[in-house]
Amino acid sequence: xxxxxxxxxxxxxxxxxxxxxxxxxxxxxxxxxxxxxxxxxxxxxxxxxxxxxxxxxxxxxxxxxxxxxxxxxxxxxxxxxxxxxxxxxxxxxxxxxxxxxxxxxxxxxxxxxxxxxxxxxxxxxxxxxxxxxxxxxxxxxxxxxxxxxxxxxxxxxxxxxxxxxxxxxxxxxxxxxxxxxxxxxxxxxxxxxxxxxxxxxxxxxxxxxxxxxxxxxxxxxxxxxxxxxxxxxxxxxxxxxxxxxxxxxxxxxxxxxxxxxxxxxxxxxxxxxxxxxxxxxxxxxxxxxxxxxxxxxxxxxxxxxxxxxxxxxxxxxxxxxxxxxxxxxxxxxxxxxxxxxx
Ligand code: SF4
Numbered sequence: 001x002x003x004x005x006x007x008x009x010x011x012x013x014x015x016x017x018x019x020x021x022x023x024x025x026x027x028x029x030x031x032x033x034x035x036x037x038x039x040x041x042x043x044x045x046x047x048x049x050x051x052x053x054x055x056x057x058x059x060x061x062x063x064x065x066x067x068x069x070x071x072x073x074x075x076x077x078x079x080x081x082x083x084x085x086x087x088x089x090x091x092x093x094x095x096x097x098x099x100x101x102x103x104x105x106x107x108x109x110x111x112x113x114x115x116x117x118x119x120x121x122x123x124x125x126x127x128x129x130x131x132x133x134x135x136x137x138x139x140x141x142x143x144x145x146x147x148x149x150x151x152x153x154x155x156x157x158x159x160x161x162x163x164x165x166x167x168x169x170x171x172x173x174x175x176x177x178x179x180x181x182x183x184x185x186x187x188x189x190x191x192x193x194x195x196x197x198x199x200x201x202x203x204x205x206x207x208x209x210x211x212x213x214x215x216x217x218x219x220x221x222x223x224x225x226x227x228x229x230x231x232x233x234x235x236x237x238x239x240x241x242x243x244x245x246x247x248x249x250x251x252x253x254x255x256x257x258x259x260x261x262x263x264x265x266x267x268x269x270x271x272x273x274x275x276x277x278x279x280x281x282x283x284x285x286x287x288x289x290x291x292x293x294x295x296x297x298x299x300x301x302x303x304x305x306x307x308x309x310x311x312x313x314x315x316x317x318x319x320x321x322x323x324x325x326x327x328x329x330x331x332x333x334x335x336x337x338x339x340x341x342x
Pocket of ligand 1 (some may be wrong): 193
């Protein structure tokens with residue numbers, strides 16, 4: 001289906017006028033909107049990835065106070081950058097930002113890329129972020145699509161579009177004279193009006209041309225998270241740890257290795273430690289118990305140095321890391337040998 005077919009009777013010009021008119025009157029006063037300086041726009045876009053606006057506001061000024069220029073950021077110690085990022089989470093973003101700053105200084109003599117294509121060559125800059133920076137800071141006609149924009153566009157055209165169809169439609173509806181504002185207006189609409197669970201269609205600036213007018217709201221309704229407590233045994237001896245393999249025909253994580261799940265031990269006071277773990281709609285509280293020999297469990301003693309090569313479940317990896325067994329980094333061994341049989 002072409003973007004024109006998806007767009008149907010929606011007049012792009014009219015859509016842009018309505019959206020930008022609303023944005024000019026109602027846009028939130030956010031600190032990164034005060035400037036089109038590429039360094040500031042870039043920092044804000046990286047901070048905003050998977051993080052709420054309120055949390056970013058708290059950190060944005062302090063980060064820029066410590067690292068007011070890309071030169072200062074590039075020459076900083078990583079520990080300092082991570083400290084300034086503290087509280088924002090997803091620290092890989094901070095490391096990538098730092099790496100990209102070094103690239104800008106060492107390979108581009110401190111000159112920022114201007115196009116989305118160039119921005120994408122930098123560490124930590126994906127398609128969305130590159131288009132956002134290039135359109136806001138340099139006026140490139142590159143549309144952005146994230147979860148918010150995708151939801152808004154789906155509702156506007158009243159069709160379950162996905163992937164490249166969404167990007168094509170976003171490009172078609174982008175204002176070519178004000179691409180940065182047009183992108184920000186779409187993001188603003190998704191964040192403040194066309195929200196996942198309760199779109200405010202009565203106050204929406206594009207309600208006249210929106211095909212679904214909230215009828216697709218249910219698509220985005222999140223299922224409530226369930227809560228569960230589970231218990232796993234940690235058996236160790238002679239440089240090995242006891243693991244079990246999930247059935248090859250298991251619906252989830254088939255064939256992967258994990259710690260043996262057990263009933264809550266009644267004769268012990270406290271687990272070794274607890275971790276939180278979420279899988280789709282379930283939040284688990286996981287209690288790990290240090291036990292001696294496994295009894296009646298079909299599993300294997302796995303050499304600890306081989307663990308990096310084993311297909312471990314995410315939870316097993318988390319637990320083994322937390323217990324100091326699984327190396328936080330290091331070169332994987334050459335094979336995924338397992339040894340011994342319980
Ligand atoms: Fe979203 Fe409603 Fe506006 Fe359509 S009319 S874009 S569903 S808020």
